[in-house]
Amino acid sequence: MNAAPAIAFRDVTKRYGGVAVVDGIGLEILAGSFVALVGTSGSGKSTLLKMVNRLIEADAGSVHVDGHDVLAGDAPTLRRSIGYVFQHVGLFPHLSVGDNIAIRARLGVAMPDVAGLLTQVGLDPAMASRSPRDLSGGQQQRVGVARALAGDAKILLMDEPFGALDPVTRDRIGRTVRDLHDRLGLTTIMVTHDMAEALLLADRVLAMAAGRIVADGTPVEMLRAKDGPAAALVAVPREQAARLQALAAS
Amino acid sequence: MIAAFGQVPGLAASHILLAAAALLLGLAISLPLGVAAMWRPLLRRVALGFAALVQTVPGLALLALFYPVLLGLSALLGVGIPALGFLPSLLALTLYALLPILRNVVAGLGAIDPAVIEAADGLGMTPAQRLRLVEVPLAAPVAMAGIRTAAVWTIGAATLSTTVGYPSLGNLIFSGLQTETTALVLTGCIASAVLALGADALLGLIETGVARRSRWRIVGPSALLLAVVAAAGVYSFWPSRPAVVIGAKNFSEQFILARVIGDRLEGAGFVVRYREGLGSAVALRALESGDVDVYVDYAGTIWTNAMQRTDTPPAPTMAAGIDAWLRGRQGARVIGPLGFENAYALAMKPRAGVETIADLAGIAPGLRLASDLEFLDRPEWRTIREAYGLRFADSRAYSPTFMYRALSGGQADVISAFSSDGRIAADGLRVLTDPRHAVPSYDALLLVGKARAGDARLRAALQPLIGAIPVAIMRQANYRVDRDADKETPAVAARWLADQLSRAGAQKPATK
Numbered sequence: 200m201n202a203a204p205a206i207a208f209r210d211v212t213k214r215y216g217g218v219a220v221v222d223g224i225g226l227e228i229l230a231g232s233f234v235a236l237v238g239t240s241g242s243g244k245s246t247l248l249k250m251v252n253r254l255i256e257a258d259a260g261s262v263h264v265d266g267h268d269v270l271a272g273d274a275p276t277l278r279r280s281i282g283y284v285f286q287h288v289g290l291f292p293h294l295s296v297g298d299n300i301a302i303r304a305r306l307g308v309a310m311p312d313v314a315g316l317l318t319q320v321g322l323d324p325a326m327a328s329r330s331p332r333d334l335s336g337g338q339q340q341r342v343g344v345a346r347a348l349a350g351d352a353k354i355l356l357m358d359e360p361f362g363a364l365d366p367v368t369r370d371r372i373g374r375t376v377r378d379l380h381d382r383l384g385l386t387t388i389m390v391t392h393d394m395a396e397a398l399l400l401a402d403r404v405l406a407m408a409a410g411r412i413v414a415d416g417t418p419v420e421m422l423r424a425k426d427g428p429a430a431a432l433v434a435v436p437r438e439q440a441a442r443l444q445a446l447a448a449s
Numbered sequence: 450m451i452a453a454f455g456q457v458p459g460l461a462a463s464h465i466l467l468a469a470a471a472l473l474l475g476l477a478i479s480l481p482l483g484v485a486a487m488w489r490p491l492l493r494r495v496a497l498g499f500a501a502l503v504q505t506v507p508g509l510a511l512l513a514l515f516y517p518v519l520l521g522l523s524a525l526l527g528v529g530i531p532a533l534g535f536l537p538s539l540l541a542l543t544l545y546a547l548l549p550i551l552r553n554v555v556a557g558l559g560a561i562d563p564a565v566i567e568a569a570d571g572l573g574m575t576p577a578q579r580l581r582l583v584e585v586p587l588a589a590p591v592a593m594a595g596i597r598t599a600a601v602w603t604i605g606a607a608t609l610s611t612t613v614g615y616p617s618l619g620n621l622i623f624s625g626l627q628t629e630t631t632a633l634v635l636t637g638c639i640a641s642a643v644l645a646l647g648a649d650a651l652l653g654l655i656e657t658g659v660a661r662r663s664r665w666r667i668v669g670p671s672a673l674l675l676a677v678v679a680a681a682g683v684y685s686f687w688p689s690r691p692a693v694v695i696g697a698k699n700f701s702e703q704f705i706l707a708r709v710i711g712d713r714l715e716g717a718g719f720v721v722r723y724r725e726g727l728g729s730a731v732a733l734r735a736l737e738s739g740d741v742d743v744y745v746d747y748a749g750t751i752w753t754n755a756m757q758r759t760d761t762p763p764a765p766t767m768a769a770g771i772d773a774w775l776r777g778r779q780g781a782r783v784i785g786p787l788g789f790e791n792a793y794a795l796a797m798k799p800r801a802g803v804e805t806i807a808d809l810a811g812i813a814p815g816l817r818l819a820s821d822l823e824f825l826d827r828p829e830w831r832t833i834r835e836a837y838g839l840r841f842a843d844s845r846a847y848s849p850t851f852m853y854r855a856l857s858g859g860q861a862d863v864i865s866a867f868s869s870d871g872r873i874a875a876d877g878l879r880v881l882t883d884p885r886h887a888v889p890s891y892d893a894l895l896l897v898g899k900a901r902a903g904d905a906r907l908r909a910a911l912q913p914l915i916g917a918i919p920v921a922i923m924r925q926a927n928y929r930v931d932r933d934a935d936k937e938t939p940a941v942a943a944r945w946l947a948d949q950l951s952r953a954g955a956q957k958p959a960t961k
Contacts, residue, residue: 279573289568293586
């Protein structure tokens with residue numbers, strides 16, 4: 200694993216109407232790591248994520264990708280090399296699945312291997328000719344992941360990617376993404392409000408509250424925390440698991 | 450009637466060209482405006498508000514409004530912008546086409562799922578790429594529906610362009626309404642409806658093609674539409690022998706005289722075209738601008754309205770004065786008077802002791818006046834009113850046919866009549882005389898535009914009409930078209946009139 204920081208935040212602040220949604224965050228994310236950003240709604244995790252591909256621009260401080268300030272070049276060029284997946288997927292309804300995945304070829308990026316990408320996200324390559332409307336929610340999000348990675352993106356940003364999916368689909372697609380992350384050597388940041396998902400998929404979990412990072416550690420460190428914000432976040436899935444076990448044993 | 454159907458292809462062709470040009474210009478304005486308004490709420494409100502405001506202006510008024518605007522612009526810029534004909538029609542129809550297109554473009558763009566926009570941005574599309582690859586294809590079906598509406602509106606409203614001197618299917622409707630020839634009105638309405646429905650059907654096919662992203666469904670109907678417009682262009686602009694354009698204002702006498710003139714010119718080997726249904730002020734300008742070569746106007750109309758004169762000299766002095774005035778402006782000329790007068794007069798059912806307008810003045814406060822649409826705004830009315838101290842209990846404007854009905858039906862007591870109107874004799878009405886000579890002479894004058902003013906062959910062909918039409922003959926010819934039963938078309942009445950003239954000529958050899 201490459202140990203250079205792929206993404207770095209230097210004292211980044213973003214305010215909306217005087218309220219700091221991201222409040223002076225400094226953070227380095229190593230290349231090849233899978234980072235989960237957790238926190239309650241309004242904690243600033245989505246804002247922090249979107250500053251990496253400039254869907255949101257910082258008011259103060261700077262964000263660096265591979266050592267370059269993201270504000271230095273133009274936004275479209277930056278975004279073409281970064282995969283972006285979000286809860287509402289946003290497949291283009293007027294294009295086939297294959298054309299959705301290949302859309303970056305029309306932005307001047309090399310033509311991707313559509314069949315290969317479909318296979319990698321666990322879909323039948325024959326699906327390329329289908330309309331996105333004919334797909335289930337899980338299949339749509341798999342296409343969304345394939346589209347995000349087309350164009351050889353090495354960074355994958357995911358904003359509540361599985362939020363709209365049922366638990367079974369959610370678990371399967373989570374494993375697929377983790378598998379892709381490992382095989383393609385990606386640097387992945389995933390925003391989620393599901394602590395269990397974060398603990399099971401990520402190498403590193405960052406907990407945010409009121410625009411600041413309040414806990415930062417590996418899943419194991421999170422689970423071992425005795426008190427503090429990390430312990431509070433971990434307590435919910437842990438207690439749920441214990442109750443399920445007790446229920447089964449009774 | 451056959452002759453009327455023969456006009457349909459030519460009128461339909463120019464109708465199609467106008468509607469197509471207005472729709473294209475409307476698209477050229479409202480498509481980019483709709484896109485620009487997408488992210489600018491203020492621009493969106495202003496543009497939609499303006500387009501909606503335009504829709505509230507009646508079509509006829511909108512067309513009429515462009516006349517002073519273009520005239521003013523022409524004076525301001527010092528270049529000759531045509532204030533009549535194609536340009537004002539195009540501009541008015543373009544404004545009409547804006548709202549449906551603009552509204553649907555804005556609605557189509559606004560209905561796009563925000564997630565799709567976020568995905569497009571996240572993938573690294575520039576705003577232009579997002580517009581081309583995502584927003585335009587997704588908004589196209591809704592925008593097409595707006596374009597369809599605009600096409601139907603434009604084709605329908607194009608009939609109104611007749612009133613500013615641009616030939617369209619409205620020519621049939623307006624001249625049919627004026628002469629109460631239902632078949633003409635229906636022909637015009639049906640032809641324009643067929644065009645509108647045809648365009649709607651073809652654009653509908655393109656719309657489903659856009660929605661289903663089927664290339665041939667878009668290309669096929671588009672090619673057909675283009676072919677129709679191209680055919681209309683070829684039909685309109687195919688070089689033919691230069692025709693003499695005969696103008697006619699919007700009443701029966703004018704339609705009849707236009708045919709009398711046309712028949713004589715055709716007999717002399719000229720190709721003729723008719724521009725009928727022109728407004729009174731429009732006709733003279735059309736002559737001066739060269740859009741019309743020959744038409745009949747009335748001495749008093751030009752004297753008071755165009756020349757702004759208030760004196761009332763004898764008829765020959767007026768004719769000479771008008772000739773000199775016309776020649777000094779754009780080189781148009783008076784060929785000569787036709788021999789009858791069509792004066793603005795007041796008429797009523799005979800009543801003891803009321804022979805003159807002076808007699809009427811005493812009892813007028815208890816009477817109701819029905820006038821034609823122009824009369825109340827004309828200087829003649831002001832002059833008569835002031836000369837005799839006329840005050841009516843009520844005055845209303847009607848189209849001429851309904852004005853006579855108002856009198857016979859008892860809704861009015863006095864009407865503004867034309868002295869050559871056949872219904873005066875037929876209804877047994879009395880024309881009140883003008884002892885104080887408040888109103889000038891209204892001799893019918895044959896006018897010729899600059900381009901044909903020096904054409905000896907044309908003058909020779911029309912010379913037999915000069916001084917040859919007595920008012921009694923003109924009244925009878927008018928009555929043949931205006932009467933309620935057994936109506937004749939202006940063309941048929943024109944042949945009857947020509948027969949009367951040749952008979953009269955045979956009985957007493959020309960002394961002129």
